[in-house]
Amino acid sequence: MESILEQQRKAHEEIERLENAATAELLQKSKTHKDKLMQEQRVNKSLERIQSRSQFLLDLYEDQDGARKSEIMAISGATDFGEFYERLKKLKDYHRRYPNETVEPLELELVPDVEKEEQELDNMFSGEEGMGKYLDLHAIFEQYxxxxxxxxxxxxxxxxxxxxxxxxxxxxxxxxxxxxxxxxxxxxxxxxxxxxxxxxxxxxxxxxxxxxxxxxxxxxxxxxxxxxxxxxxxxxxxxxxxxxxxxxxxxxxxxxxxxxxxxxxxxxxxxxxxxxxxxxxxxxxxxxxxxxxxxxxxxxxxxxxxxxxxxxxLEPQLDDTIANVERKQTLTPEELEKLRQQTEEIEVSEEEEEEEEKLYNPLKLPLGWDGKPIPYWLYKLHGLGVEYPCEICGNYVYMGRKAFDRHFQEWRHAHGMRCLGIPNTRHFHEITKIEDAYHLWEKLKGTNKLESFKADLMEEFEDVDGNVFNKKTYEDLKRQGLL
Structure with a gap:
């Protein structure tokens, strides 16, 4: 077992080397967002380790059990070298038993393992967070x-x-x-x-x-x-x-x-x-x-x-998160798939542009697939600033006419109609009020204009191109390999 004084010496040396390593990291200018994040993680680990070793040193210096004081008194005698030779004998015996033991300097331990750090970063963030660029509050939103x-x-x-x-x-x-x-x-x-x-x-x-x-x-x-x-x-x-x-x-x-x-x-x-x-x-x-x-x-x-x-x-990250959500709302399924396939390329381009001046976007328009604000006429065309609430969907609010029209065939509206006991047919397109849905349902039943619900003919399916078919036609085309 090492002496208390040797433990203190090693702790002081370790703290000094950690401080030098952290300083060297901070002096290096990171080129990309990912490099900056890895750099800050390295510095943070060094600081945490410095705090841990400092606490260890403080406990040794307080010497509550008196072991350090006893050790100093044992080696500070004016003529008695017994303690000195006893320690020298232990050192020689140790090196005689382990003559070829390798020593790994602390500098090698502080050399960053970039591949391991990149893997840790990938596991640290969700896909929605984009390496710490955006917040992922979906789970919290569901609680709200x-x-x-x-x-x-x-x-x-x-x-x-x-x-x-x-x-x-x-x-x-x-x-x-x-x-x-x-x-x-x-x-x-x-x-x-x-x-x-x-x-x-x-x-x-x-x-x-x-x-x-x-x-x-x-x-x-x-x-x-x-x-x-x-x-x-x-x-x-x-x-x-x-x-x-x-x-x-x-x-x-x-x-x-x-x-x-x-x-x-x-x-x-x-x-x-x-x-x-x-x-x-x-x-x-x-x-x-x-x-x-x-x-x-x-x-x-x-x-x-x-x-x-x-x-x-976190105001900058929140603004970027809102812009990212708006951008996804303007994309079609094909564009979203293309965006997923080009994720790495887009991230690299964004990282290279981080140090450049930010795009001029005073109207805070959503960003397109190329990372630039969409034209104002397109923003007005899609009506992305207009709210469309739907009581059948639990008062859920849809931004833009495109999202509103699409939601009548989505699971949320279909589930709401099932809870009301009304079939989700084309008769009820544009109906968002529960009272209106009940009124129309009674009217259709009273005038015999509503046929009994048949899944093969009335249940709708949509292919990847946006074409809508009934269930029977969709399954026939799929069996023939035309979809």
Whole structure:
């Protein structure tokens, strides 16, 4: 076993070499986005290793067990060389047993393995994230649309508005799904920082927000989290001590007292020996309940504040993500397939253009397959700035007439029609309201204009060229090899 002083010497040497390696990396100018990302990952690993070795050195210098002090006293005698010769003997014995043992210098360990790093980067990001250029919030978006009483928007609008957390009702925030949604969103953004910007100082941002948040929380000025007093429930007059719940009006409070749930809670309170409920006791119970709720909501409110700050720091990536989503909406299936086949070529061209001046796009038009903004007339032609909501699809919003027309043959609308018990035929094209769909269905049945649904004749199939056939014709052409 190495002596404590030798362990300290090696740790100091390792820290110095890691610092030199990190400095050399930062002095090199990266040409592409991928090279810059690998460079930052190398520097981050060096910094983490420096922190680890520094903590190891600090523990040795503190010398809580006194081993280092004993070792120094053993080798610092003026005339006694016994310890010196004993250590020299151990060294000679070791090298005699292992005469040909190879030593790998630390410099070789710090030489980057480019092939391994590229493989790690490929596994680090999803295909939607594009090596850290875009955010992939699809899974978080699915959680959002399943929250109660939130504005139903499409993915593109969500990317622009997910940071507006103060607009979400307090009743939704009190539900069981909202804390998971907020924590998952915060965790993803922190994970994205760690993967796409490993040198970003997240702890510093968190420390700054903690200082300002503590004061805002006590004053009740955190956006979306005002104190209950601001909602008119500061009085204990309409507070039910048995159910631990406040009510806004006398009528609601009186109606609550006749409910089965209240009677059961009141009986449980009597069993505990509480029979005489004074106004002072109610006020004390109300304040205790309010404090409990505030303590429960405090971590969620701080997580919201962090998300807003993270989104502010990721503004360039968010803008690129929205532009990328818009670009995909303007492409046909053939163009999307071509884009997938040329992914590597497009990435290389984008990386080479990163250091050049950004394209002039004041109107923030979607980008075409060539990476340039589409013409304004094409943007207006497709109506990409016009929203088309469909109540049958769960109030899903489609951007542009092309996407709106196409959605009537897609799974979301077909599923909505099945839930209504109505066949998804051409009669109901352009029908987006549930009430209108029911009305037309009854009218068609009453006038005998609707034939019974036959899958072979009425179920539609589309080939790769966009041609639409009924099921029987499609299967016949496919068997003949014409599709």
């Amino acid at each position: 649309v399943n929250l109660k009483d939130v504005k139903k928007v499409n993915y593109q609008v969500y990317l622009s508005e997910f940071r507006k957390l103060e607009a979400i009702p307090r009743a939704t925030k009190s539900g069981p799904d909202y804390p998971k949604y907020i924590n998952d969103l915060k965790t993803y953004l922190e994970s994205f920082f760690a993967r796409a910007q490993p040198l970003f100082d997240l702890p510093h941002i968190r420390e700054e927000l903690e200082e300002s948040f503590a004061q805002q929380w006590e004053e009740g000025t955190v956006p979306g989290w005002s104190k209950p007093a601001a909602n008119g429930t500061e009085s204990s007059e309409f507070f039910c001590m048995a159910c631990e719940k406040s009510f806004a009006k006398q009528t609601v409070y009186d109606a609550h007292l006749t409910g089965k749930k209240h009677k059961k809670a009141a009986a449980a309170l009597v069993e505990k020996g509480v029979t005489d409920i004074t106004p002072e006791a109610k006020e004390e119970a109300r304040k205790a309940k309010e404090k409990e709720e505030r303590n429960r909501d405090k971590p969620i409110a701080f997580a919201e504040l962090l998300i807003k700050k993270y989104a502010e720091c």
